Amino acid sequence: MKAMLSRRAALTAGAGLFVALGLPGAPGALAQTNLSNPPATDVDSMIVISADGRCAVLTSKTEFGQGILASLAQIAAEELDLPYEMVEVPHPDTDRMPDHGLTGGSATLQVVGPRVRIAAATARAALVRMGAERLGVTLEAVETADGAVRVKNAPDRRAPYAELIGGRRFDLQPDPNARVKPRAEWKVAGRPQPRPELLAKLTGGGDYIHNLRLPGMLHARVIHAPGLGAEPASVDASSIAEIPARIVRRNGLLAVVAEREWDAVRAARDLKVEWTAGKAIPSMEEVYDAARRTPEVRQDVTVNRGNPETALTEAAMRLEATYSFGVQTHGTIGPSCAVAQFEGGRLTVHSGTQAPFDLREQIAKTLGLGSPEVRVVYHHSSGCFGRNGLEDAAAECAALAMELAPRPVRLQWMRHDEHGSEPKGPPVVMDLKGGITAEGRMAAWDSEGWVPHSTVTLLRTTASQLLDKEDGGAPGSGNWHANSNPPYDGIPAAKTVVHRIAETPFRPSWIRTPGRVQNCFAVESFTDELAAAARKDPVRFRLDHLSDPRGRAVIEAAARIANWDERPSPRGGEGSGNFRRGRGIAYIRYDNTRTYVACVIAAEVNLDNGAIRATDAWIAEDCGQVINPDGIRMQAEGCVVQTLSRCLREEIAWEGNRITTLDWASYPLITFPEVPRITVEILDRPDQPMWGAGEPAAAVIAPAFGNAIFDATGARLRRAPFTPERVKAALNGAAKTPLP
Amino acid sequence: MPIRFTLNGKPVEAEPAASDMPLLYLLREEPFALNGPRFGCGLAQCGACTVLIDGRAVRSCSYPAEAVEGQAVMTLEGLGTAANPHPLQAAFHAEGAGQCGYCTNGMIMQSADLLSQNRRPSEDEIKEALAQNLCRCGGHNRMVAAVRRAAAQMAG
Numbered sequence: 001m002k003a004m005l006s007r008r009a010a011l012t013a014g015a016g017l018f019v020a021l022g023l024p025g026a027p028g029a030l031a032q033t034n035l036s037n038p039p040a041t042d043v044d045s046m047i048v049i050s051a052d053g054r055c056a057v058l059t060s061k062t063e064f065g066q067g068i069l070a071s072l073a074q075i076a077a078e079e080l081d082l083p084y085e086m087v088e089v090p091h092p093d094t095d096r097m098p099d100h101g102l103t104g105g106s107a108t109l110q111v112v113g114p115r116v117r118i119a120a121a122t123a124r125a126a127l128v129r130m131g132a133e134r135l136g137v138t139l140e141a142v143e144t145a146d147g148a149v150r151v152k153n154a155p156d157r158r159a160p161y162a163e164l165i166g167g168r169r170f171d172l173q174p175d176p177n178a179r180v181k182p183r184a185e186w187k188v189a190g191r192p193q194p195r196p197e198l199l200a201k202l203t204g205g206g207d208y209i210h211n212l213r214l215p216g217m218l219h220a221r222v223i224h225a226p227g228l229g230a231e232p233a234s235v236d237a238s239s240i241a242e243i244p245a246r247i248v249r250r251n252g253l254l255a256v257v258a259e260r261e262w263d264a265v266r267a268a269r270d271l272k273v274e275w276t277a278g279k280a281i282p283s284m285e286e287v288y289d290a291a292r293r294t295p296e297v298r299q300d301v302t303v304n305r306g307n308p309e310t311a312l313t314e315a316a317m318r319l320e321a322t323y324s325f326g327v328q329t330h331g332t333i334g335p336s337c338a339v340a341q342f343e344g345g346r347l348t349v350h351s352g353t354q355a356p357f358d359l360r361e362q363i364a365k366t367l368g369l370g371s372p373e374v375r376v377v378y379h380h381s382s383g384c385f386g387r388n389g390l391e392d393a394a395a396e397c398a399a400l401a402m403e404l405a406p407r408p409v410r411l412q413w414m415r416h417d418e419h420g421s422e423p424k425g426p427p428v429v430m431d432l433k434g435g436i437t438a439e440g441r442m443a444a445w446d447s448e449g450w451v452p453h454s455t456v457t458l459l460r461t462t463a464s465q466l467l468d469k470e471d472g473g474a475p476g477s478g479n480w481h482a483n484s485n486p487p488y489d490g491i492p493a494a495k496t497v498v499h500r501i502a503e504t505p506f507r508p509s510w511i512r513t514p515g516r517v518q519n520c521f522a523v524e525s526f527t528d529e530l531a532a533a534a535r536k537d538p539v540r541f542r543l544d545h546l547s548d549p550r551g552r553a554v555i556e557a558a559a560r561i562a563n564w565d566e567r568p569s570p571r572g573g574e575g576s577g578n579f580r581r582g583r584g585i586a587y588i589r590y591d592n593t594r595t596y597v598a599c600v601i602a603a604e605v606n607l608d609n610g611a612i613r614a615t616d617a618w619i620a621e622d623c624g625q626v627i628n629p630d631g632i633r634m635q636a637e638g639c640v641v642q643t644l645s646r647c648l649r650e651e652i653a654w655e656g657n658r659i660t661t662l663d664w665a666s667y668p669l670i671t672f673p674e675v676p677r678i679t680v681e682i683l684d685r686p687d688q689p690m691w692g693a694g695e696p697a698a699a700v701i702a703p704a705f706g707n708a709i710f711d712a713t714g715a716r717l718r719r720a721p722f723t724p725e726r727v728k729a730a731l732n733g734a735a736k737t738p739l740p
Numbered sequence: 741m742p743i744r745f746t747l748n749g750k751p752v753e754a755e756p757a758a759s760d761m762p763l764l765y766l767l768r769e770e771p772f773a774l775n776g777p778r779f780g781c782g783l784a785q786c787g788a789c790t791v792l793i794d795g796r797a798v799r800s801c802s803y804p805a806e807a808v809e810g811q812a813v814m815t816l817e818g819l820g821t822a823a824n825p826h827p828l829q830a831a832f833h834a835e836g837a838g839q840c841g842y843c844t845n846g847m848i849m850q851s852a853d854l855l856s857q858n859r860r861p862s863e864d865e866i867k868e869a870l871a872q873n874l875c876r877c878g879g880h881n882r883m884v885a886a887v888r889r890a891a892a893q894m895a896g
Contacts, residue, residue, distance in 0.1 A: 065839030065877050194833070201841030202829045202848065204776035204817035211775040243758075262757040262765040265782075333780050333788055333876050334842040383840035383877045415781040634836055634882075641878030664785040664874060672867040675880040 043126075044169045045098040046119040047076065053147050053162035055080060055087045057120075059112050060356055062092055062103045063197065065383045066694045067631035070195045071109055072116055074627055078181060078189040079120035080127075080161075081144040088196065091207070092356045092378040102355030104386070104510065105479070106692025109627060110594065113690050121178035126170055131159040183625070183686040190686075192630035197380065209352045209379035210337045214408040217339065219261040221268035222396050222411060223254045224421040224462070228506070228657040230278030231466075239272040247271070248403050252466035255400055257409065265414070278657050281505035288324050288429040288450075294501040297453040303485035306493025308433075311444035315435025319529055323432070323522035325702075325720045326651035328425040329661075330511055331669060334382030335418040336389035340401035341408035347374045347401065351394035352381020359391050362471040363398045366464045374398075385642070386511040387459065389413055389422035395463035395471070416662040423459060423509030424652055426452045428518035430484070432526045440534030442486075442527075442545055445494040449522070451480035451515060452508035453500035459507055480508075480515035482591050483699065486523050490545030506652075506659075512642065513698035516588065521720055524586040524703035528569065528710065537566045538585050538707065548589065550622050550685075554598040555587050557620035557681050562600035569711040578607045581615075584707025586700040594691040596622040596683075599640075599700040601676070603708035605715075607731060610724035614644055614676040614705055622683035623691040629682055632693040636680045639694075643701035645670035649721050745808040747772065748818030756805040763808055764789045764800040767815060776816025776845050780874075787846030787873035791815050797853035816845045819852060828852055831890035832883065839877035846873045851887045859895050863888065 048056040057076045063069045073087040080087075100112050124144055131149020132142045135157055142149050150158035183190065200206045225231060231252040240247075245258035245267035256267040282290035312318055339350040347369060353359045356376040364374045376394070384390055397411035413421075430449035437443045464471035481498040511517075531541035539559045546552055558564075562583065571582055582605075587598040602616040617640045623632060649668055653661045661667040706717045715730035742755045747767075754766055762782070767774045777800050780788030784802035791800045792814040820826030825833065828848045838844040847870060854861055854869040861869065866887045875883070 065841065067839070195836065198836070198838055198841060199822050199825070199829075199833045201838060202816075202832050202844055203820060203822045203825055204774065204815065204845075205822060206775065206841060208775070208778075208842070210778060213770075213773060260757045260765075261769060262761040265765070266758060266760065331876050333786055333840075333874060334778055335780075381840070382842035385876070412779065415783060630836060634839065634879075637881060638839060638878035641880055642876065645878075663783055664781060665783075669874050669876065672870045672873070672880050672884070673864075675867075675878075678881060 040098045041173065042170070043119045043122050043172045043174055046116055047123045047170070049123070049161050049165050051162055051166035053086065053160055053166060055082055057087060057089045057116055058097045059089065059116070060092045060097045060100045061108045061112055062354055062356070062378050063089070064103070064352065064354070064381055066635060067195055067628060068108045069197055070193050071627045071631055072112065073196065074189040074193055075113055075117050076120045078186055079117055080124050082147045084188050084193055086147060094356050094360050094376045099357045102358055104354055106590070106595065106695040108692060109690045110692050113627065115174070117180055118174045118176060118178060121180045122172055122175045123170055125175065125178050126172055127161055127164055130164040134159045134164065189627050193628055207379050208334070209339065209350060209381050210334055210412070212339045212350055212379060212410070214339060214341065217408040217410050218257050218259065218404060219264040220255050220257045220397065220400050220409050220411045221264045221414065222417070223256070223268050223271060223273060224417055225275050225278060226420070226658050227275060227278035228281055230275040233274040233276050236272040240267045240270050243267045243270065248400060250399060250403060251468055253396065253399055253463065255396070257400065257404065261412070268414070281654070281657050284653060287327070287427045287505060291427055291429055291450040291501055291504070294503060296499045297502050298500040300481045300498040300500065302481055302496045302498060304495045308444045308446040308493040308495045311493035312433055312435045312446060315443045316438040317533055318433065318435045319533055320433045321526055321529060321718055322429065323525060323718045324427065324429040325518035325521060327427050327506065328511060328646055328650050329419055329652055329667060330385050330388040330422060330509075331650070331667070332382045332384050332388050332418060335413040335415055336393035336422070337381070337410070337412045338390070338394040338397035339408060339410045340394070340397040342401045342405035345373065347398055348377065349374065349394050349398050350377045350379055352379055352384065352390045353394060354384065354387065355391070359394055362391065362461055362464065363395050365471045366395055366461065366467060366469045367398060367402055368469070386425070386514065387423060387509040389418050392422065392462040395461035399463050399467060419662045419667060420659045421462060423507035425511035425514070426504040426506070426508035428480070428515070430519065430522040432522060434526060434530045436530055436534045440536050442488065442491045442530055443493065445486050445491050445496070447484070447522070448497040448499065449484050449519065450499045450501055452504050453502055459509060479591070482519065483516040483523065483588055484519040485592070486527060487551065487587060487589050487592070488527070488542065488545035489547050513695040516590065516695070516699040517643065517646070517702060520586065520588050520699040521702040521706070524588070524700065525706050525716070525718065528584065528703070528707040529716065532569050532710070535568045537568055539564055540566060542585070542587055550596050551587065551589055553683055554596045554620040554622050555585070557683060558585065558598035558600045558618055561620065561679055561681050562602070562616070562618040564600060569707065570714040571711050572714065580605045580607060580712040582708045582710070582712025584704045584709070584711055586703035586707060588696065588699045590696040590699065595624070595693065595696040597696045597700050599697065599704040601701070601704040601708045603705060603712055605709055605712045605727065607713070610727035610731065612648070612709055612722060612727055613674060614708070616677045617679070617701070619678070619680045619697055620683065621680065621693065621697060622685060623693045623696070624685050624688040625690040626682060626684040627690060632682050633680045635693045636697045637678050639697035640678050640701055641670060641675055643698045644676070644705065647702045647705050647721050648674070649723050651721050741806070743806055743809045745810060746812040748814055754805070759804070759806060761805045762801050763791070763803045763805045763813070766805040767791070767800060767813070774815050774817055778842055778845050780843070785874070786843070787850060788843050790846040790849040792849060792852060795853070795856055797850045816848060819848065826852070827890040827893045828855070828887070831886040831893065835882045835886040835889060837879050837882035837886040839879050843873065843875045847875070847883050851890070854887070855891055855894060860891055861887070
């Protein structure tokens with residue numbers, strides 16, 4: 001592999017990017033061209049070609065393992081006719097990058113991909129003009145290849161991009177009519193490419209936020225209250241008198257700071273603190289009923305056609321069920337970390353945040369600074385899969401840096417901080433009613449669900465709460481109402497209502513595939529209940545109610561690769577000894593507007609102890625035009641494993657207002673022996689828009705797994721995670737209820 | 741009390757901050773400033789901090805620094821470099837085994853221990869060897885494939 005740009009150099013200053021890109025022999029070029037502040041919509045805000053001919057793609061989108069560095073580089077390399085290795089996507093920096101919004105919602109390729117493509121195509125057209133002029137030939141006489149404009153049929157007559165534009169600005173607006181390469185001409189995109197950051201991470205490099213060490217840096221630990229909303233009542237400084245560490249206290253924010261990291265860790269461990277009682281929250285048993293009783297801020301009707309009330313009355317058979325999904329944590333392997341420094345009137349915060357620009361605003365408001373006085377620089381972090389503790393740690397660290405200025409401060413959360421104090425995937429509950437005709441078709445669907453009103457206003461950082469300074473809350477994200485409707489247009493009467501409630505016990509956060517994981521679990525499990533009541537095959541039943549050809553295609557593909565045996569569920573009777581095996585399917589069109597996924601899972605159930613296992617997962621996914629098939633595959637695999645983990649036993653527990661699941665023993669993740677074989681089929685749509693793949697496949701895992709367990713045993717799981725106790729209870733229930 | 745040990749093949753000397761200071765903190769602070777072993781839980785539950793001590797995988801977050809006196813410590817950096825990666829590192833790269841990559845230190849170091857004991861482990865033996873190492877991104881199957889690939893290459 002060719003030498004890559006130095007990430008470490010790229011993170012230093014706005015100008016550092018260009019130090020890294022190199023401007024040999026042209027020391028004045030940067031100052032003269034003011035490359036560091038192009039208008040936010042210019043080609044220059046997204047595409048920079050350095051003096052050595054390398055290309056940097058600039059965006060506020062962040063890489064945390066989902067492979068966007070590769071995909072965005074592929075798009076730019078393709079349109080610019082540059083070798084893949086010559087294109088880099090540097091870390092976002094609010095001083096340097098355009099604000100393309102936060103990273104999430106599987107939206108990076110969908111939103112930024114086309115913008116990068118148009119910017120790169122515009123740049124290429126400009127380079128063609130410059131090159132033809134330089135070479136003294138017409139536009140028609142030149143072509144681009146390998147980072148240069150060259151005369152067709154005379155490849156030795158060439159003008160490298162470095163000479164044409166290197167280190168200077170294009171000063172162009174992206175041209176929506178710029179010629180974009182058709183799929184047939186692609187050489188770099190549309191095929192697997194290695195992720196440029198991976199090898200460094202595997203060899204002890206990798207620009208993780210955890211690895212950032214600034215000269216003179218202090219180490220901090222914030223001591224979070226064990227109870228929700230509690231604050232320090234008294235602090236016994238003498239309890240750590242022997243440790244070279246100092247206590248920093250500002251309002252509710254309590255921290256210890258030391259020169260050596262271990263001294264900060266043990267000071268935080270040993271410091272004696274009395275806490276106030278904090279706020280009362282519903283118990284684990286009450287949390288879903290509490291959600292139903294919580295005042296509603298808004299109501300979304302996500303589908304409304306026909307008259308479900310009448311249709312239910314007239315239906316040959318009616319079913320009712322309630323589905324609920326547990327409170328979960330993001331489970332980041334590397335707890336949140338940040339480094340901050342206040343120097344010369346400016347605060348620089350280094351963070352693994354998904355949302356550098358929004359974090360800048362939150363920190364500025366919390367600390368009473370203006371936005372221009374705050375700079376946020378992104379570094380890789382441990383996979384966050386939603387808004388975990390990274391922004392909290394960053395804002396806390398920023399507050400400490402103000403107290404300890406001008407020294408830089410590194411704040412590392414401990415495991416119990418991450419499990420205990422990061423925001424949570426909220427409890428979600430849905431009540432459903434369905435009716436089927438005598439012929440076994442869905443006639444009516446009526447549901448209502450309860451989700452957090454917003455992860456916007458409710459998601460202030462811990463620092464904002466502890467310092468009692470409003471920060472405006474997090475940016476809009478989450479869309480917890482999404483996919484609360486059945487995806488089947490063949491249901492003549494359907495109404496689905498989502499109640500947006502004012503608060504949940506813990507700060508509600510978006511967590512991979514927010515709302516869709518929980519809603520699709522309810523919708524696609526209940527669809528399976530209706531299919532079973534109608535004695536129809538679950539795949540055939542879905543196809544019979546779905547007209548969308550792309551939706552049908554993923555369902556058919558998943559069934560085909562899984563070698564689906566067509567028959568109604570449950571299988572009944574079969575199986576050896578105490579084990580039963582079954583298969584289940586689930587389908588989603590993400591947000592009803594983009595990526596299509598279907599999944600078949602084969603499951604095994606131990607009737608004695610309620611232990612369950614997925615042995616195989618087959619995914620068929622259509623996310624439109626494919627840029628990096630290996631990236632899609634990798635994300636689908638990750639969605640399967642992570643969501644199975646969430647289905648098996650992941651659930652936050654609490655007593656009073658104290659979370660008790662503060663480590664991996666009490667909040668266990670899936671382990672290697674439990675991971676199924678996974679097969680992924682991608683349905684490439686070269687002529688369609690590109691859509692994301694980071695989240696959609698996660699939505700179908702819980703219902704496919706639950707439906708497979710039903711197929712194996714006749715036991716219906718309506719509460720996730722599917723703990724052995726819940727499986728056993730469902731098995732007992734199934735044994736008492738005659739099969740339809 | 742300063743302690744002496746071998747770090748990635750070189751004799752070194754260091755002074756722990758306290759008798760209960762885990763090895764991880766010593767390795768990550770100056771002058772060593774190593775990045776391979778990563779802090780994950782501090783409870784020996786996830787494996788992100790794994791190093792080899794006298795050839796065997798040890799969770800450095802829960803291993804007292806003082807205890808490495810006279811021992812040989814190997815970290816991910818000592819195993820190989822980006823320019824000259826160990827077969828395990830090269831295989832993880834080739835298989836795309838790692839998304840955020842944070843856990844991969846532990847996966848690779850634990851696998852290095854496994855391959856030193858069992859040159860051609862079966863798929864189930866690899867899964868068993870890594871059963872106490874946590875990955876959140878779901879890179880498991882690719883990691884198993886990577887260990888098999890490395891084993892095949894190392895066995896020649």
